[in-house]
Amino acid sequence: MFSATSESDTITRIRLDDREIVLVGTAHVSRDSVDQVREIIQTELPDTVCVEIDHSRYQTLSQKNRWQSLDIAQVLKQGRGFLLLVNLVLSSFQRRLGADLGVSPGEEMLAAVNAAKERGIPFVLCDREIQTTLRRAWSQTGFWGKNKLLAALLSAGFSREKFSEDEIEKLKEKSELHGMMEELADFLPQAKHVLIDERDQFLATKVFQAPGSRIVAVVGAGHVPGMLRWLEDLKTGQAADSLDEINSVPPRTRISKILPYVIPVLVITLIGLGFYRSGFAGGMSGLYRWIVVNGTLSGVGAIAALAHPLTILLSVLAAPITSMNPTIGVGMVAGLIEAVFRKPRVEDFERLTEDALSLRGFYRNRITRVLLVFLFTSIGSSIGTFIAIPLLFPAAVG
Template identity: 60%
Template sequence: MKDIHVSDTVTRIKLRNKEVVLIGTAHVSSESADEVERVIREEKPDHVCIEIDEGRFAAMKKKQSWESMNIGQVMKQGKAFLLLVNLVLTSFQRRMGMDLGIAPGEEMKRAVSVCEEEDISFSFADREIQTTLRRAWAKSGFWGKNKLVAALLSSAFTNEKLSEEEIERLKEKSALEDMMQELAGYLPSVKEVLIDERDRFLATKIFQAPGERNVAVIGAGHGPGIIRILHELDEENGNTDLSDISSVPPRGRISRVLPWLVPAVILVIVGLGFVSSGWQNALSMLWMWVLVNGTLSALGAIIALAHPLTIILSFVAAPITSLNPTIGVGIVAGLIEGVLRKPRVKDFETLHDDILSIRGFYRNRFTHALLVFFLSSVGSAVGTFIGIPYLTSLIGG
């Protein structure tokens, strides 16, 4: 039996042993939230699948228990960059919602509320955003990673207001989905992770959900892909194994070797300088390495408006950490900044609003430490990029 398009946003999908009513929502539309409630109440399904992961829903519902976060632990566990990206995504969604007059994800909260009220079982069907971001990062090359960071930051901190045409376009899909689509167009190498894999993940979770008459609440942009994959899964040999896209792929050989290769190259260059011209030239090369790498890392800390002591220690630590694959200068600088300007209770209380602007990111001590981590790391990376060829030119000098 063919699928029935009940409306522009609702499709009734007939499978062999299941019927799925797919609601394609716009995550920033009050009409979508009302439609989700109406369809669930009318259909009275056995089960409802909701396109969000449990962690994001908890953060959205509770505005995140930031008070329990320790900036030192975040740095030590290597989660600073991932947390910064999550805050950037949250900032993007919240600003889109403010322009459109509705909190992002309102239809997801409405779906859960109706299910609880009507005693209908439900599940969160999306892949964890951390896994998606980590997979996108792992599949990006060196320049791709830089483009990904630049795209995320520009999306988060732009002050441009939406035009009427853009507002109408956003009402056709989610704010996050719009950002994912833009990133996929900007970085074709990660389109598979940001779009295709999530279509497959969502479709499989919907297909595996209990019940014979189900409702699925998804972003409108996922509709065509999910419908196609649902029918593929309904075939006798449909593959429901998601293990290949449910975890972060192991680092490739180059990625594992590169952190050790950089210090090895630097030491070899300095060694060649010693062999060709003696100790004086070798020491001169080491000093230039310290000067270039330390200065640019300190410059990153200055741009982040770090504490003066953090700036000094960034200069000292960068040349050393760049030769140590196990720790980066950003972790050192971020930890020092977190100690010197320890986040206060009010920083956690205002974090939800502070992430809406660049000024807020700088003003809030929690996000400020993350900026110090990020910009000092960028400075050191640029210093390494410039320093290696410069040192090479000094051999025999």
């Protein structure tokens, strides 16, 4: 038997035969949500408390000095520069929402865990790892979608828009959230599927698998409608309780594996044809155009990030070479160089989360400055590549 009864805008009580799940929908920067979560756990005294948080985010919330162990050079070498940047932007957006209300993002989740610990109640971290979610969203989004996603994240992260406490509380109303989800689906359907739909399934399955006859599940209000559908399907057997498929990054397609090698082969071919058809002068002209256009725009990116002068110079020199190497990007090289010339200080680690709240802070902090250098030089080199390739054709065709 499956039944769901809404006791209020934020609490839904679900019956699964002899089990009961109390689903609590919260706003992630709401003081009322923090208080309500503590009260419900104290009143219900469940067998298990489930919270919409992953292990990495739990460590970040519970270990305030965790950023101080960050090795920015290692992050870039492992190809996780973009993921770290997105993490910081998303965190800064939520921190800014809660700043005027005196609430830290995710405080209600931490309150739920602490309330469970105080009463000796087991708790389960039910969300999918953020790195997996971001990698899946990125891999399933097309070229233009990636640009739209990046633009949306940056605009949200550095927006100066203010929200009142009443507006934050309205985010817990299903009608408001439905409109937001529809807007996201229209704007980026692939990203919406990964960020919302798949996590609805993940959260519902984790709650369904949680031990005990009475469960309190604390989740963002936007996930409640989707979770109800998945819980009913899990109960009736219409959905399997395996999460293997959505808990891994899809393997790269054959085209995505080949594509990084296409541009180097094309550039070398066009420059080689320039030497063959137009002589030494024609070949050197094509080579000169490739170096100047690609290197210059990468250098412009470094300047936009206010990089160290030597980082700018070396970005210009490295970009034409790294663009021909599918395994090393100019962003990685430029970011590592910037980290050497402007080594992050102790205060940069201590102020990282605060500086990430604003664009000015991003430029002031040496850690986030490295990430800006990584991002802007990569964008500059990519634009330079697409501009330079057509300029190689005149000499190549004779």
